[in-house]
Amino acid sequence: MTPKTRAALAAVLFLLFAVLLGIGQWRGHGKTPRAEKLVSPVGDCRQCHAEAWRQWQQSPHARAWSSPEVQAAFQHYGFDRKCQSCHAPQPILVAGLNRPVAFRAEGPDSGVACRSCHLLPDGRGVAARRALPDAPCRPQCEPQLSESRLCGACHEAIYQDWQASRYCKEGKTCRHCHMAVAAGEKDGGSHRWRGSRDPQWVRSSCRMDCRREKENLVVSVTNQGAGHNFPGERHHRVLLVQVIQRNAAGEIVLARQQVIKGVTPFRGESSAEKIKAGETCELQFPVVQPPGTADVQLLYKTFPWVADRDALVVHRTRLKLEE
Numbered sequence: 001m002t003p004k005t006r007a008a009l010a011a012v013l014f015l016l017f018a019v020l021l022g023i024g025q026w027r028g029h030g031k032t033p034r035a036e037k038l039v040s041p042v043g044d045c046r047q048c049h050a051e052a053w054r055q056w057q058q059s060p061h062a063r064a065w066s067s068p069e070v071q072a073a074f075q076h077y078g079f080d081r082k083c084q085s086c087h088a089p090q091p092i093l094v095a096g097l098n099r100p101v102a103f104r105a106e107g108p109d110s111g112v113a114c115r116s117c118h119l120l121p122d123g124r125g126v127a128a129r130r131a132l133p134d135a136p137c138r139p140q141c142e143p144q145l146s147e148s149r150l151c152g153a154c155h156e157a158i159y160q161d162w163q164a165s166r167y168c169k170e171g172k173t174c175r176h177c178h179m180a181v182a183a184g185e186k187d188g189g190s191h192r193w194r195g196s197r198d199p200q201w202v203r204s205s206c207r208m209d210c211r212r213e214k215e216n217l218v219v220s221v222t223n224q225g226a227g228h229n230f231p232g233e234r235h236h237r238v239l240l241v242q243v244i245q246r247n248a249a250g251e252i253v254l255a256r257q258q259v260i261k262g263v264t265p266f267r268g269e270s271s272a273e274k275i276k277a278g279e280t281c282e283l284q285f286p287v288v289q290p291p292g293t294a295d296v297q298l299l300y301k302t303f304p305w306v307a308d309r310d311a312l313v314v315h316r317t318r319l320k321l322e323e
Contacts, residue, residue: 045114055191064111069303086154091119093127097149148173157234165277167227196232199312205230208298208315217285217294223275230275231261238262238301243285247292254288263304290321
């Protein structure tokens with residue numbers, strides 16, 4: 001190849017590159033910038049939505065992958081895509097609500113991040129509850145963002161429980177409870193996602209009552225606040241009642257517990273008494289050597305291997321047992 005030929009070829013290639021670059025700029029003019037940059041939890045979202053980003057940082061969604069408990073669960077149950085996919089999901093609306101959630105290998109430490117829920121089905125724009133064409137990310141109204149089906153993509157069992165509850169019939173969705181704003185927060189939906197890891201939230205979801213019926217101590221636990229079965233998350237949560245009775249001399253005469261909800265080592269449920277929304281579960285314990293007292297505790301565990309001493313004491317009471 002002669003010097004003149006090489007020079008001519010270089011000129012043609014340069015011209016072709018310039019044309020292609022111009023076409024790319026023309027096609028991109030007026031369109032939303034790359035969604036990966038816009039909706040990254042550590043990128044442009046934080047610049048305009050600082051409060052929502054701060055709330056998300058404090059939420060279980062942000063720690064859905066990095067939590068030591070989650071990593072321990074992966075080890076316990078075995079690594080598989082079914083678990084991993086919901087702890088670091090690819091954009092859910094892009095895949096479609098009728099398809100299984102896919103695992104996001106890129107940046108899983110950010111857990112359930114902004115783009116997991118806020119990427120439009122086309123994979124480019126930002127999904128919001130209303131269109132804001134003048135905003136930097138030009139969000140578009142996407143009705144699916146407010147539907148409980150979006151939550152159900154990962155929380156499938158809870159979504160099914162909710163569908164069978166009065167909350168669904170009344171039109172009360174997941175966001176009505178779990179995105180309720182606290183005092184001082186802007187209306188628009190809290191991204192703290194209060195739920196099963198918030199002690200106050202768990203305590204407000206149920207009520208415990210104790211009474212004596214002849215030779216039995218009856219403990220009633222009522223699901224008064226959850227719009228789904230209590231406790232939720234079939235694979236992990238444990239709920240049990242612990243009773244310790246003492247005689248008049250202060251000696252322990254009965255130490256017993258009954259499980260309301262437990263799990264097997266293979267991610268199945270070992271008890272059917274999950275408490276449906278608005279319903280009550282009753283447990284009976286024998287009254288031994290009255291007079292005396294009975295200390296009753298409702299214990300909640302996020303994972304089955306949590307020791308009783310480390311469980312959340314949801315409610316506790318002391319009952320006098322007369323002769």
